[in-house]
Amino acid sequence: MRDALSLLDQAIAHGNGEVLQQTVAEMLGTIDSKEVAGIVQALINHDAADLLHQVERLATHGVVFSAILAELVSVFHQLAIAQAVPDVLDEDDESLLALAGALTAEDVQLYYQIALMGQKDLPLAPDPRAGFEMILLRMYAFQPDASEPSPSSSAPKRTLPVVNSKKKQPPESRVAPAVKQQPASSVTEVAVKPRNELAWDDVVSQLPLSGLSQQLASHSVFVEKDGSAIKLMLSSTHAHLGSDKIRQRLQEALGQFYGEAVRVSLVIGQVASDTPAKKQQTQEKQALDEALREMENDPHVIAMKQAFNAELDPKSIKLLPKSCK
Template sequence: MSYQVLARRLRPAQFDELVGQDHVVRALVHGLENGRLHHAYLFTGTRGVGKTTIARILAKCLNCEVGVSATPCGECTSCIEIAEGRHVDLIEVDAASRTKVDDTRDLLDNVPYLPTRGRYKVYLIDEVHMLSMSSFNALLKTLEEPPAHVKFLLATTDPKKVPLTVLSRCLQLQLKNLLPEKIADYLREVLTGDGIAFDDAALAEIARAGRGSMRDALSITDQAIAYGGGAVHAGDVAAMLGGVEHAELERLLDALLEADGATVLAVCAELAARAVDFSEVLATLAATLHDAAVTQAVAEPGMEESPLAARVASGLSPETVQLYYQIVLLGQRDLYLAPDPQCGFEMTMLRLLAFEPLPPDGELRELGMDAQRGQAGASSQARKESRPPSAPEPESEPELATVAASGRGSVSAARVRVEAGDAEAESWSELVEVLALSGVARMIAEHGIGTRLADGTWRIVLDTDHDTLLNDAQVENIRRALSEHLGRSIELEVDVGDPGAETPARRRERIALERQQRAVDALESDQNVQTLLAEFDGQLNLDSVRPRQ
């Protein structure tokens, strides 16, 4: 007898042989035992999880000569013929190749007739979502009220493409993707029974490559047995799938932990020489980082963990593990955009070496404030050096601003210094530009002058022309923005009166007018423009003049 592949030889013949679909089996078994059978079932799920297999087992249960039960005998003529796919009353249809409405009508023409040999006439329509809309419409009436001797078993990998009118007429059973652990355990039983040598690491890699599909995992196992000459070993499986071997992954992670760029690129070159699938390598790396993150989050005595993941968890901070994981995911997503896969993979590894997590908020704020102070000092020094020699050096005086006294609308002549350490800018106008304000809150800040009093309280004097903007909610928004910028909580008072100095809004208007006037003056003094005006007896349209941005 010729060799039969594992996926076909090991196809379950009974419900209790199915792996990982207990919720579906339970519903069908109870329905069969209690006589509560639906006339139409829709099995959904990804490829290779058992949709067609369950449908055929259900057909056996319905037409077994022993009787309708959840455990068909498997020995009667009906069970044997259904298992071999030649039972006259089991009509299997591949909807992907029979999508036309005429095919569906021909199929339904035989529905009224009684089954030839079995108890029920069973229509098994695979990939039903491939039917045309006309075919679905032709199927609707029969699907809603079929004869008592007819059962419809529909299977699809994409239920979203099935019309709602069809879904509502079926009992829908969603098959789950199988967990890698379940797949690996089943493969272990199969290989042990067949006397084939294997490594647990190899089975884990095959189970992961199956991506929830038992049929795919069995097909990969067949390939691995042939590739390994009758044995299944981790190195052979990694080479066959184009993945990374454990030793290579270990070297790569050790080089990343030690920030050894030369070794990282050397490992990348070795992987490229073996023509590995760099997307699979990134997936393996992401899985290892995930295990490391789990180890850091819920490490418990006796918990089973990968030695490599444990090493990564102890060598990197949780923040760094999260950052590495995100970089690897983005690298895998964008791999096809790179000039070639090796280049994309190497750039992902170099990002892991180049980036590190941001410090905590408090440290980050202090670093940012130190940087701003340094920039402000450098700018001030540059302005002093660039000032013409004829210009007299101004005396060092504190920056002053008129501040409103307590009591709404009254303004005092008190002057206080706005310290650079608090304002992080040379003026209130520059401070407003960097505050996270918008809407009415920004308008209040721009139409007033703010200062810091001696006791640390901040006060804004709002121009009387804009007092209608003022309300408690907007004052709180400004206070919160100031506190966030300064890195500490502050108290803020807002009074209405004469700001006593140029507000940010007026300053912006003045600068805009000055720039506009300079643009007009430049055109009026331009010799070429004057020549054109004289030549064509023209006039300069001042409203159309716009300064350069």
């Protein structure tokens, strides 16, 4: 009780007479999973500069880096469970849901192992912050090359031929060509073609989805709609999103969109065409490149660069959320 009263007095003094969660956390140097979400996102983006920026941001709060590392281990543990058994993750936790959908299971296992072993190395570092940064840079350095295929599983491989670009057909031609049936032991080939009335990414943008069900829709491509049956292709790297519960939520949303009961089936394999998530990433990169060009050509920015012998940091340019536009 005496220790508790002492901590309470310190919290009151630290908060200038107010006891708030944020000020108490800063005083104790504690953090929650949301504080390390930026670190995980920087790893997903393979952005070393942003990774070190996240460390700087946490350091300004006076946090204990061993505690940050322990929380990072906990976050990767939650992500691994969410990918193996997606139904256990709370739909309301949007940040963890997004991270679980953006990382492969192999990435999560790799990062967890590096963070876990880093807890043994951190006390040996001459400076806790430097040791923590080296652990993160180790994760960054060992990140699998995106151009290399993911490790194969025991399931038969499914390949997808590249789709030739064609003009959209009239609206009444709604159903894409049927998938060619092949023996289960042979390679599955699916000709992925866009819908005629609305592209799949346009459909996804209108669905009332969030969390893992939204990730499932964003990482899938449309194959065909045969009556009330809808077939989607899901990348093997995001196969953990294809659980029955998540698929059911997507199925209900598509039923509302079409105004009829539908059945959604998933084919796991190599996706040759761009998913809505991939298209969004491309659009965001193009928007950032355009914003950078505009900033570099802005007369005020040019004047400040000349006056102060300054340089424009491309990493400092961020896109505004859609709600702020």
